[in-house]
Amino acid sequence: MAIRNIVKEGDPVLSKKCRPVEKFDDRLHILLDDMRDTMYKAEGVGLAGPQVGVLRRVVVIDIGEGLVELINPKIIMKSGEQRETEGCLSCPGEYGITVRPMNVTVKAQDRYGKEITVEGSELMARALCHEIDHLDGVLFKKHVVEMLEEEN
Numbered sequence: 155m156a157i158r159n160i161v162k163e164g165d166p167v168l169s170k171k172c173r174p175v176e177k178f179d180d181r182l183h184i185l186l187d188d189m190r191d192t193m194y195k196a197e198g199v200g201l202a203g204p205q206v207g208v209l210r211r212v213v214v215i216d217i218g219e220g221l222v223e224l225i226n227p228k229i230i231m232k233s234g235e236q237r238e239t240e241g242c243l244s245c246p247g248e249y250g251i252t253v254r255p256m257n258v259t260v261k262a263q264d265r266y267g268k269e270i271t272v273e274g275s276e277l278m279a280r281a282l283c284h285e286i287d288h289l290d291g292v293l294f295k296k297h298v299v300e301m302l303e304e305e306n
Contacts, residue, residue, distance in 0.1 A: 158192045158206040163245045163293065167204050172211045172289045175225045178267040182212070186223050186265055189214045198243045200281045202288035205244050213262075213285040217277045224272065227262035227286050238280060239302065240294050250298030254280045 161167055175182060185208060193201040193214055203212040213224040234256025241249040258279045260272045274282050284294055295301075 156188045156191070157195050158188050160192065160196060160201075160243050161205050161207050163242075167207055167209065168244060168288070168293060169291045170204065170209055171291050172203055172209045175210050175212060175263075178225070178263070178265065182225070183265055185210070185212060186214060190216075190221055190223075193243075196243050199277070200285040201243065202285045204288050204291070211289045213289070215278070215281045215285060217281055219278075222272060223265055224260065224262040224270075224282075224285075225265065225267075227260045227272075227282070227289070229258050229283070229286060230261050231257075231259035233257045236276065236280070237299065238277075240280060240284065240298070242284070242294050244288075245293065245295070248295075248301070250295065250301040252280070252294060252297040253299055254283050254297060258282050260286070 189201050199217050200215040203210045211226045215222045232255035236256045237251055237253055239249050240252040257275045260282050264270050
């Protein structure tokens with residue numbers, strides 16, 4: 155597949171809300187495959203449609219436990235709280251301590267349109283919240299309580 159360019163902070167596409175996916179076709183599958191390859195090449199743990207310039211509700215995540223593809227994801231449950239370091243492929247070199255739920259449950263569809271439920275805690279919960287925020291035009295910095303200094 156193809157490695158796509160990752161949109162950087164300041165590009166207006168990152169502040170826009172995404173439209174739902176309605177067609178579960180080859181174009182969607184190519185997008186998902188490209189997003190997966192782009193995320194792995196960039197050594198990230200997640201990537202959302204707007205980060206590759208596509209305003210669709212599409213997310214890929216891999217925290218080291220295998221690839222998760224989410225189409226039209228929606229958080230249906232949140233519990234607990236965690237404060238951890240977070241960064242973003244669209245904000246290279248910037249990190250901050252964010253406040254996120256400790257546990258989340260997400261309803262979504264897979265690449266074929268079948269409804270799925272994904273539960274995540276700790277890093278997976280952060281990744282789910284972070285990537286779904288992108289679909290609503292929100293960067294991780296909105297949740298930062300303390301920006302960290304760049305490491306040289």
